[in-house]
Amino acid sequence: MFVTPAYAQAAAGGGDVFTSLVIPMVLIFGIMYFLLIRPQQKKLKEHQSMVEALRRGDQVVTAGGIVGKVTKVRDDAEIEIEIATGVNVRVVKHTITQVRSKTEPAKT
Template sequence: MFISSAFAQTAPAAAGGDMQSSLMSMLPLVLMFVVLYFVMIRPQMKKQKEHRAMIEALAKGDEVATVGGMLGKVSKLGEGYLTLEVAPNVEVQIQRSAVVLVLPKGSIK
């Protein structure tokens, strides 16, 4: 009983100090979000931009690797799809976004 009434009788804090302390308590949270942005979000956006540029630059005859591990030469290009020649006279149609890597010429024999 005595403790609860003692807490109720504490002196009110000054108005200017209260605002400053609330800003200082938010500072670590803001800094954490800034670090999170530069460590995780920005590199991921850069990687997505590079992948999009690689997919847009695909040309007929390029040798590519897909997400599933399939290797082949690009034989036809469409808007959202492309056709890979994975073996002589064997063609597979895949989504452009499934291309992971453009291989150097002559990699596929």
């Protein structure tokens, strides 16, 4: 008539914590890695390579939507773009979102 505590616990599903908590958390992290983290890292790497390849004469678009032509690569962080005839603007390299046309490399 009376149920022993061990039998009641087994029947209620008080089983292994590993299978009930850890495995679902690992699966959720794995799914999040492949759906969010990995594509973002790939996109960041592509953007960094695009920014590093900028050179004089490239036509670019900034994050603010300004279209211009690269006139000078100042250093690792800044470039100078011409947005109109005689109007040059210094911008941070990482604000470049798109390179519309590339120039041919100089032949040596």
